[in-house]
Amino acid sequence: MAQREFDITIGPGGEVKLHIHGFKGKSCLEVVRFFEKMVGKVKSQENTSEFYEPEETVRFHIDQRQ
């Protein structure tokens, strides 16, 4: 089993800092898109070494906002 982990910091003004662990390659981008749909636009992104490892498939579906 693989462990997926995020560290999320919601700042006093609602800005979100997201640290993604355990997602490799494009699966990491899927997570970023998931949070983008949930929270808002990505202001900055820094990919870490794991991002460049062979990819795996991860799918998220997010409901339409009310």
Place this chain on the structure above:
Amino acid sequence: MGAVCILTPVVIAAWPAFSAVVAAAATSLGYSVVAEGIERVNEEVRGKTASTEQRIQLEIANSQLVTNQLGRDQRISVARNGVTVTFSCDARGHAEVCVTGTGQTEEALRAFGEELSQRVVQRYVYQRVMDELRAHQFTVVEEEVEADQSIRLKVRRWEN
């Protein structure tokens, strides 16, 4: 490790959900809800028009409120120590914030309005993140409020 990114929040909410977030955020900062709905807020405002109160207007950036036709002019007002903050939806659907108070400078009113607006956005984002994480079977293993009021969450899920 994956990636580290910063996201700018966008508030997209139906009026009832937004209004509930305002009430919760305001309560957490010591405000009380003094009026909700069109008529009651108008009465509240009429009762104060003769005074020498200061008034400033703000807007919550990146906000889009959804109201039905009947609810177009809906508002919620909260008050603390003589300062009243009214949240409403403008013609473009953006969240508008009006801060009034007697004996307060414009700067002070602006600071009160911004503090509460920021808390509203933070609370909205927290609620949305928690709802979606639960829906995707993530478990919040740690939750802490930092000294600067940031909320830090550690979230985990095991997969085959």
